[in-house]
Amino acid sequence: MQVQARLDENVAGAGPAKAGVAGKGLVAGAGSRRALGDIGNLVGGFNQKATLQGKEADAKQGRPGVLTRRAAAQLAATGPTQAGNPGSHGAAKPRAGGLRPRDASMPVVSQPAAGAEAQPTVGRSMSQLLAARSEAAAGSSRPATEIMRAAPKLVTLPDIDTADAADPLNACDFVADIFSYYKRVEPQMRVAPDYMTRQTDINDKMRSILVDWLVDVHLKFKLMPETLYLTVNLIDRFLEAKQVTRKHLQLVGVTAMLVASKYEEIWAPEVRDFVYISDRAYTRDQILNMEKIMLNTLRFNLTVPSIYNFLSRNYKAAGVAGDKDITHLCSFLVELSMVDYTCLRFPYSMLAAAAIYSAQLAVGAADPFSHALSRHSGYTLEAIQDCAQHLAALWRKAPNSTLAAVFKKYSGEKVNKVALNYDVPAVLLGPQ
Structure with missing residues (x-):
């Protein structure tokens, strides 16, 4: 009996709510929900529709908005909008509690005074930033921020790229920055012109014989021109850093061409091809071991301006x-x-x-x-x-x-x- 009485009581209490479907009962009920009053980023609230009394709302004036952190920071800087100020309709009132901690930390950009001359913005492009960081990663002892400040500002060069703008392979938007970077890092990638004086078992004549032979090998394998240039660069950088004996000089040469081929070619020659081309003077394991030594000595830095x-x-x-x-x-x-x-x-x-x-x-x-x-x-x-x-x-x-x-x-x-x-x-x- 008590359960039935409570059910009847609940049904009786639901009657006014059902009647409010056709009228404004739901809107009025929504206005009495005190919990919504704590939401501080709502503009115009749910009660706004109840005050229209059947009139259509103006979409531009009655549309509720969101009080963003930027707007809140500007309100804090300029003060609350006066009630009589045009454009204050529908504006959010700042909460009594003030801004939230994360809102207070947002920077406020001050507008220049009327008649004041705008100061030119001095900065660096994203390409210059990336180039500076790449230069620092390439082995420069200076921090990236110092490289950025010391980097020469872009100068206007004769335009030679407009005709190729439609070809994405030419990278016309970035090619000037790329070659500016190449010029800056070129001194860091150069070898000392007298490095051969520190070698005890080989000399410059032996180096010339090796490179001359590698030109023939390069032609025999039908490799790309970039591969030959990178091969010679790897040889010089390795000989500058390591003492090499006479019997291992040719091993350094074929290993450098193997590494350069892997880097530049689509189909690189196999290790057995270099074993054959060197008249089996070295084994497969010797070439692979020298490859490890060379890459570790050069710190795997193969991207150099050639x-x-x-x-x-x-x-x-x-x-x-x-x-x-x-x-x-x-x-x-x-x-x-x-x-x-x-x-x-x-x-x-x-x-x-x-x-x-x-x-x-x-x-x-x-x-x-x-x-x-x-x-x-x-x-x-x-x-x-x-x-x-x-x-x-x-x-x-x-x-x-x-x-x-x-x-x-x-x-x-x-x-x-x-x-x-x-x-x-x-x-x-x-x-x-």
Whole structure:
């Protein structure tokens, strides 16, 4: 009986609520829910509809909003909006308790006074930030913030990338920052031009013989040009850091080409190919063990600015990327420089600029060192004269040299016989 009485009592209490469905009972009931009054980020509350009394609400004026932390911080800075101020309709009143701790910590950006001149914003681009951090990771002793401050501001260079903007492989939006980074880290990646004096069992002549032989191996395996340039770079950096005996020098060479092939090629030669090409002077295990030693010595740092990087950029700056004779001549000259140990005194970027200048002189170009080439390479004509004359001397000696792999390579039909068809520019030879 008591249970039935309570059920009847509950049914009787539900009657007014049902009647309120057709009217405003639910709205009124919603307004009496005191718990909603504690929600401080509601503007216009649930009671707003009850005050309209059947009139349609203006969507722009009656729409409830959210009091964000930024708006709360601005309210704290400027004070509460006055009731008579236009635009205060529907604005949230600040709570008596003030801002929450996390709201109070939000910075408030002050607006400049009327008539005050806007100060220019001085900052660095995201590309410069990433380049600075990459430079720090590459081995610089300076912190990234100091590198950022010391980094040269971007200068306007002659535009050579607009024509290739539609090709994503050219990375036209980032290529200027990429080569600016290459120029900055190039001094850190260079080897000492006299490092061979610290070797006790090998000399510069043995290095030249090794590189000359690797040019033939590179041609035999039909590898990419980048692989050869990286191979020689790895050899020099390893010989600078480690003492190597005469019998292991060739092992260093084939291992460097194996590592460079894995890095640059789609289909790299296998270890057994290098065992065969070295006439089985070394076993598979010896090559793999030397690979571990080399990578650990170089700290797995294989991404370095090479001559090929600077050549490809300078081709574009000089407008000769489609001229096969000039590009083959440039490759001929820089490969001659790789065999010659004394060329280590020149930076890769300077060798690339001097090679293009010498090649354009040889083919009779009207402007062998244009303004765009000078700006993008970072060198003046006077700065590269010594390097260009050194390349010309190597060029003149090449036909009679005992290290003839490069000369034979560029005497073939596939490269238009550039080593035979062009003479050394007389302006670079100087007095005989």
